[in-house]
Amino acid sequence: MSGASPTEIVRFASGAIIAHPLRSGLTSLGVVIGVAAVVMMTSIGLGAQKRVTDSISGLGSNLIIVSPLQPRTPGGVMGGAGSGQSLTDADTEAIQRQVEGAAAVAPSVTGGAQVTADGANWNTSIIGVTPEYLEARDLTIASGRMFEDRDARQGRKVAVLGPTVVTQLWGDADPIGKRIRIRGAPFEVIGVLGSKGQSSFGRDQDDLILSPLETVRSRIIGRRIKADSVQTIYVKAASEGELASVQEDIDSVVRAEHKIQPGEEDDFQTQNLASILEASKAAIGAFTVLLAAIAAVSLVVGGVGIMNIMLVAVTERTREIGLRMALGARRKDVLAQFALEAVVLSLFGGLIGLAIGLLGAAGIAAIGDWPFALPTWAIPVALGFSSLVGLVFGAYPAWRAARLDPIEALRRE
Amino acid sequence: MIQIEDLTKTYVMGEETVTALDGVSLSIARGESIAIIGPSGSGKSTLMNILGGLDRPSRGRYRFEGDEVAHFSDDQLADFRNRRIGFVFQSFQLLPRLSALQNVELPMVYSGAAPRARRERAAELLERVGLGSRMGHRPNQLSGGQQQRVAIARSLANQPDLLLADEPTGALDSATGIEVLALFQKLNLEGLTVVIVTHDRGVADAARRRIAFRDGRVTEDVRT
Ligand SMILES: Nc1ncnc2c1ncn2[C@@H]1O[C@H](COP(=O)(O)OP(=O)(O)OP(=O)(O)O)[C@@H](O)[C@H]1O
Ligand SMILES: [Mg+2]
Numbered sequence: 230m231s232g233a234s235p236t237e238i239v240r241f242a243s244g245a246i247i248a249h250p251l252r253s254g255l256t257s258l259g260v261v262i263g264v265a266a267v268v269m270m271t272s273i274g275l276g277a278q279k280r281v282t283d284s285i286s287g288l289g290s291n292l293i294i295v296s297p298l299q300p301r302t303p304g305g306v307m308g309g310a311g312s313g314q315s316l317t318d319a320d321t322e323a324i325q326r327q328v329e330g331a332a333a334v335a336p337s338v339t340g341g342a343q344v345t346a347d348g349a350n351w352n353t354s355i356i357g358v359t360p361e362y363l364e365a366r367d368l369t370i371a372s373g374r375m376f377e378d379r380d381a382r383q384g385r386k387v388a389v390l391g392p393t394v395v396t397q398l399w400g401d402a403d404p405i406g407k408r409i410r411i412r413g414a415p416f417e418v419i420g421v422l423g424s425k426g427q428s429s430f431g432r433d434q435d436d437l438i439l440s441p442l443e444t445v446r447s448r449i450i451g452r453r454i455k456a457d458s459v460q461t462i463y464v465k466a467a468s469e470g471e472l473a474s475v476q477e478d479i480d481s482v483v484r485a486e487h488k489i490q491p492g493e494e495d496d497f498q499t500q501n502l503a504s505i506l507e508a509s510k511a512a513i514g515a516f517t518v519l520l521a522a523i524a525a526v527s528l529v530v531g532g533v534g535i536m537n538i539m540l541v542a543v544t545e546r547t548r549e550i551g552l553r554m555a556l557g558a559r560r561k562d563v564l565a566q567f568a569l570e571a572v573v574l575s576l577f578g579g580l581i582g583l584a585i586g587l588l589g590a591a592g593i594a595a596i597g598d599w600p601f602a603l604p605t606w607a608i609p610v611a612l613g614f615s616s617l618v619g620l621v622f623g624a625y626p627a628w629r630a631a632r633l634d635p636i637e638a639l640r641r642e
Numbered sequence: 643m644i645q646i647e648d649l650t651k652t653y654v655m656g657e658e659t660v661t662a663l664d665g666v667s668l669s670i671a672r673g674e675s676i677a678i679i680g681p682s683g684s685g686k687s688t689l690m691n692i693l694g695g696l697d698r699p700s701r702g703r704y705r706f707e708g709d710e711v712a713h714f715s716d717d718q719l720a721d722f723r724n725r726r727i728g729f730v731f732q733s734f735q736l737l738p739r740l741s742a743l744q745n746v747e748l749p750m751v752y753s754g755a756a757p758r759a760r761r762e763r764a765a766e767l768l769e770r771v772g773l774g775s776r777m778g779h780r781p782n783q784l785s786g787g788q789q790q791r792v793a794i795a796r797s798l799a800n801q802p803d804l805l806l807a808d809e810p811t812g813a814l815d816s817a818t819g820i821e822v823l824a825l826f827q828k829l830n831l832e833g834l835t836v837v838i839v840t841h842d843r844g845v846a847d848a849a850r851r852r853i854a855f856r857d858g859r860v861t862e863d864v865r866t
Contacts, residue, residue, distance in 0.1 A: 237751045248739055552735045555696055556796070557724020557752040559717050635696050639735065 233562050242569040245542065246577075253574060256538045259531025260578030260618060261585065264611050266524030268586025269593075274517025275602035276594055281509045283600070285502055291332075291469055292365065293476050294505075295320070295462040295483065298498045315487065315496040318457045323486045324464060328478040330471040335365035336442060336459035340449040344394065344438065346409040351397040355411060355438045357445025365463040373405040373420030381441035386448065389420040393436040414448050416440065466501075476501050528614065531578065532622035539571050539626035550630050551638025564631035571623020572616050579615025583608060643803065643835060644670040644693070649702035651688050651858075662688040663699070664858035672803075675830040676837045677846040680855030686839045687808055689855075693837065694729055694806045695722045707803070724752050728797030730807035734789045736781040742768060742792045743777040749799040767795040771825060787818035794825060798834075805829065807838045811845070823848070 246253045297315040321336040328334075338357040343350055360375050362368070376387045388409065395404050404418045425434040440449075446456065454460075466475040479499050487496060543550070550563055587603065594601035651663040663685045670676065678686050691697035692704060695711060704711045706726065714722060723729075736745045746764035755763070768777050771791040773784075781789050790810060797805055807826065811819030823838075823845055830836045838849065846852050847866065854862035 232754055233752050234754060244739065548735070549737055552737065553748070553752075554720065555694075555723060555729055555735075556749045557720050557800075559720040559752075561717075562720075562752060636691055639696075639731070 232559055235565075238562065238565045238569055239573075241566045242573055245546075245570055246573055252538065253577075256535055257531075257574050257578030257581070259534040260528065260575050260615050261531070261582040263524065263526075263528030263531040263618075264579045264582025264615055265586035265589060266527055266582075267521050267614075268583055268607055268611055269589045270520035270524045271517060271604055271607055272587065272590035272602055273593060273599075274513060274520060275604055276590070276600045278510055278513045278517070279600045279602050281513060282506060285506045285509065291466040291472055291502075293464040293466060293472065293479060293499055293501045295324075295464060295479060295497060295499050296460070298496055314454055314458045316459045316462060316483075317455070318459060320483050320486050320497075321459060321462055323482050324462065324479055327482045328464070328475060330467045330475045330478075331464050332467040333361040333364040333463075333465040335359055335362040335463040335465075336461075337362060337463065338442065338446055338450055338454065338458070338460045340445060342412050342449055344398065344409050344411050346398045346407060349398045351394060353391075353394050353436050353438055355440055355445055355449050357442040357449070358439050359442055362439065362463065365465045368425070369423035371421045371423040372403070373418070375420055375439075376441055381443055384443055384447070385441065386414060386416045386444055387419045387440065388416040389422060389439040390418055391422050391435040391437040392424045393433050394438055395421055411438070411440075412449055472501050472503065528618055532575070532618040535571050535574055535619060536622035536626060538574075539567060539623055540629070542570070543567060543626050543630045546630075547633060547638045547641040550633050551635045551641065554633070554635035555639060560631040563633075564627045567627035567630045568620060568623045571626065572619035575615045575619025575623075576612060579612050579618075582615070583611045586611070643672045643707060645703070645705040647703040649689075649692065649699050649704060651685070651692065651697070652700045661858050663692070665702070666858070666860055667702075668853065668860060668863060670804075670835065670837070672835055673830070673833055674835055674851055675827070675849050676851045676853060677849035678837065678839045678853050678855065679841070679843075679846050680861075684855040685858040686855055688858075690806050690808045690837070690839060693804070694727045695719045696729075720752075724749055725800050726803045728799075728802035728805040730790070730793050730797050730805065730810045732809040732812040734781070734786075734793045734813070736789055736792055736796075738781050741778050741780055742773060742784065742795075745781070745792055746796045746799055749796060753800050763799065764795070767798055768792070770798075771795045785818075786814050787821060790814060790818075790822050791825065794822070794829075798829070803835060805834055805836045807836070809839050809841065811840070811842065 295316065316336075318336065321334055324331060325334045335358055340355050340357075341352065342355050343352050356362075359381065360377055363370070363375055370389070371392070373389070375389055376385070380387050388411070390404060398404070398409065399407070404421060407418045409416050409418060422435065422439070442459070446454065446458075464475065464479060466472045476499050480495075483497055483499075484495065489495060553563060554560075591601050593599065646669065647667045649663055649666040650661070653660040653662060666685075666689065678689070680686050688697070692699050695714070699712060702712075706722070711719075711722065737748070740748070743761065743764050746767055747760045750760040750763065765774075765777060768774055771794055773788060773791055773795070776784060776788060781792070784792065790813075805826070810826070811822055814822060819842070826836050826838060827848065838845065840846055849866070851865045852862065853860055
């Protein structure tokens with residue numbers, strides 16, 4: 230025997246919702262906020278992940294970064310990367326000599342200084358490097374030339390400028406052959422780097438000066454570090470497949486060089502892009518899940534709001550329920566009508582919340598110069614979840630309605 | 643059509659039990675017109691509710707066309723109410739948000755009738771009770787008599803075998819009440835079995851069979 234068709238039940242359910250537009254709207258508001266919050270948090274989290282991925286990939290491919298690490302002090306506090314001075318030229322040489330599959334080994338020291346030229350001045354970072362730095366960091370020369378080992382050995386004061394520095398000092402003019410002063414010392418400009426643009430963190434990657442390692446160590450950084458100390462050694466693996474083995478080899482070579490006994494803490498660390506990427510992605514991912522979970526709590530609050538109003542509706546419409554039963558509605562028809570009413574309320578809130586969440590995320594992305602990530606799966610998930618919230622929190626009120634005794638219900642005022 | 647044997651309904655309220663029906667036996671044949679009378683609290687409504695499948699007896703048998711209604715499941719009872727029974731209540735019991743037409747359609751929604759067929763039948767029924775021009779009106783835009791006629795049209799929607807009316811004129815003035823009763827009479831003449839609970843002696847006399855109740859028992863069962 231056929232009962233009421235699903236379309237009719239949907240019609241009854243939506244009829245009741247439309248009959249009280251304000252009340253229905255307010256009831257949905259909890260779900261609106263919940264879904265909007267979840268969507269926004271997820272989208273922002275994904276945007277952050279994308280940005281980090283982009284910026285780390287921008288560091289160069291197959292890159293391994295070796296940096297000093299202060300060993301654990303007796304108190305157990307660990308120094309951050311770059312805080313020590315454990316790396317030296319000897320490490321660079323050892324890596325060059327002993328690690329197979331290292332296509333480029335580039336030691337570097339970094340200092341900041343004011344640069345003046347022809348009356349203009351500019352603050353930038355001076356990086357002391359060897360010629361191999363270009364290959365390790367995927368840099369190119371736009372004009373002029375890179376300095377050679379010979380320049381370095383002779384302690385020549387030559388500089389290769391990032392495009393930003395050129396623009397700041399001379400505008401459009403050709404800087405090759407011009408003189409600049411860094412911390413008062415005269416340098417000759419011999420080359421200009423190709424532009425790498427902004428990193429996705431918004432840092433200008435063209436705002437730097439490269440100069441021979443020895444020159445920077447003695448002239449710019451001076452007595453603050455030991456004469457043979459290097460801050461970071463960039464090692465480029467010949468291929469992605471060799472990345473892991475090269476990293477392991479570097480570890481063992483530097484450990485041997487530093488005479489670190491098995492079981493002792495390293496005073497340096499090696500990181501490859503993949504592991505950095507993975508670690509940051511994992512951290513952001515966990516943070517996103519946390520935020521989304523907090524946001525999901527408001528979805529539950531929204532569900533409780535729906536349950537509350539549905540319980541009120543069942544009480545208010547007891548007579549209607551009794552009448553429908555008297556006219557032949559089966560218990561499951563009544564159950565479906567009220568459960569659907571809750572689902573429609575929640576789904577409606579979910580749709581609005583989804584729109585607000587996406588708009589909000591896009592707005593934040595626009596204001597914060599942040600990549601907008603639209604997780605396509607978020608749409609069915611958000612709508613599925615809001616339906617589920619409606620179903621879960623509508624189930625009890627609907628069950629109460631279906632369980633009513635028709636005579637009692639009809640008699641109710 | 644209907645056989646009732648030793649039908650008993652008791653309500654347990656804490657310590658005491660109320661016997662609303664106390665061993666009622668009677669049978670109703672197709673096409674009968676019956677008036678049920680009796681003082682307040684004598685069990686008239688209780689009997690009507692059981693006859694209509696809204697309530698179950700505590701004891702006794704209720705056979706409808708040979709089926710034991712007391713053994714019906716909840717769903718079977720719902721379908722029984724939907725197909726076999728037409729109810730008319732004292733307080734009309736129309737859904738305020740629905741138009742007269744939609745109210746009449748309601749039983750047909752639960753019987754699964756196609757929307758078009760349903761609408762046509764509802765319109766035809768409203769036509770028959772003299773409300774052809776009021777189909778789009780909501781209950782609060784109709785007089786009491788008109789509302790009760792909508793309710794009667796609704797009770798006829800699925801061509802029931804039995805029409806049950808519990809004090810259908812109780813909320814109407816006497817002139818309107820007479821009109822409504824005339825409608826029942828007409829329906830009965832067309833072959834519908836009609837059972838009406840009433841306090842009105844005149845109505846009772848007009849029926850072809852009169853059953854009187856007192857304290858849950860039948861005290862009089864006469865054909866006039
Ligand atoms: N749900 C209930 N719980 C307890 N007692 C009830 C219930 N329903 C009815 N009764 C009792 O059953 C008895 C019969 O009630 P019923 O409604 O059948 O009377 P009635 O003849 O229809 O009276 P009236 O003419 O006032 O409508 C009354 O004593 C009433 O108090
Ligand atoms: Mg009564």
